[in-house]
């Protein structure tokens with residue numbers, strides 16, 4: 001099962017990727033997460049991309065393609081994977097097609113998360129994570145059950161993403177989505193792989209729709 005989640009920043013791709021991965025026992029691959037962990041480690045790659053990511057700009061296709069190839073080739077991807085944040089440009093999508101073709105695999109579905117930009121701002125600005133286990137929360141939509149304590153691991157330490165902090169970076173990410181990534185809607189529509197998702201629904205309802213589609 002090879003699933004692609006497509007949608008604007010904050011549309012809920014990461015939230016659903018984690019749920020789908022758990023349900024179907026396949027890894028969720030978030031290219032944003034991979035890049036953020038390189039920045040956090042202070043690796044050469046991390047140092048190179050820190051400013052680009054912080055400004056909300058896209059990382060170059062060549063680098064992203066190298067990263068995704070090595071991740072998809074890992075043993076844990078042999079039964080499939082969920083892609084969150086890749087592809088983001090038509091050339092990344094063409095490269096993914098080539099990788100799939102060469103390994104005799106096919107993309108099962110591309111879920112396109114539809115939501116208006118106005119609704120995305122609170123999602124992005126309210127987002128925070130548990131520093132210890134990475135569980136995702138939102139100060140407007142999904143607070144911890146006990147104030148200041150992670151539901152998942154009990155930690156009291158939280159953090160926000162650097163690129164969620166500045167209004168300019170958020171606007172830049174939305175602009176990149178409008179100008180570049182949204183072209184992928186037509187790309188996958190032509191291949192008959194696109195499945196539209198009303199991303200304004202609650203996370204469990206969205207998840208149910210995705211599971212129904214994949215299991216029917």
Ligand code: AP5
Pocket residue numbers: 007008009010011012013014015016030031032033035052053056057058059060064084085086087088092123124126127128136137138141142163173199200201202203206
């Ligand atoms: P990335 O990490 O992929 O960020 P993004 O696309 O901007 O998407 P987000 O992670 O912000 O949003 P999401 O859709 O996952 O929403 P989430 O589930 O968190 O990329 C970051 C950067 O990395 C890019 O800017 C770029 O620099 C670089 N990069 C990554 N991939 C690249 C590539 N392929 N090529 C080039 N550069 C690349 O939800 C958001 C919030 O809303 C959360 O707080 C959540 O709790 C809440 N929420 C979720 N669903 C719902 C719901 N249904 N109702 C109410 N609240 C909800």
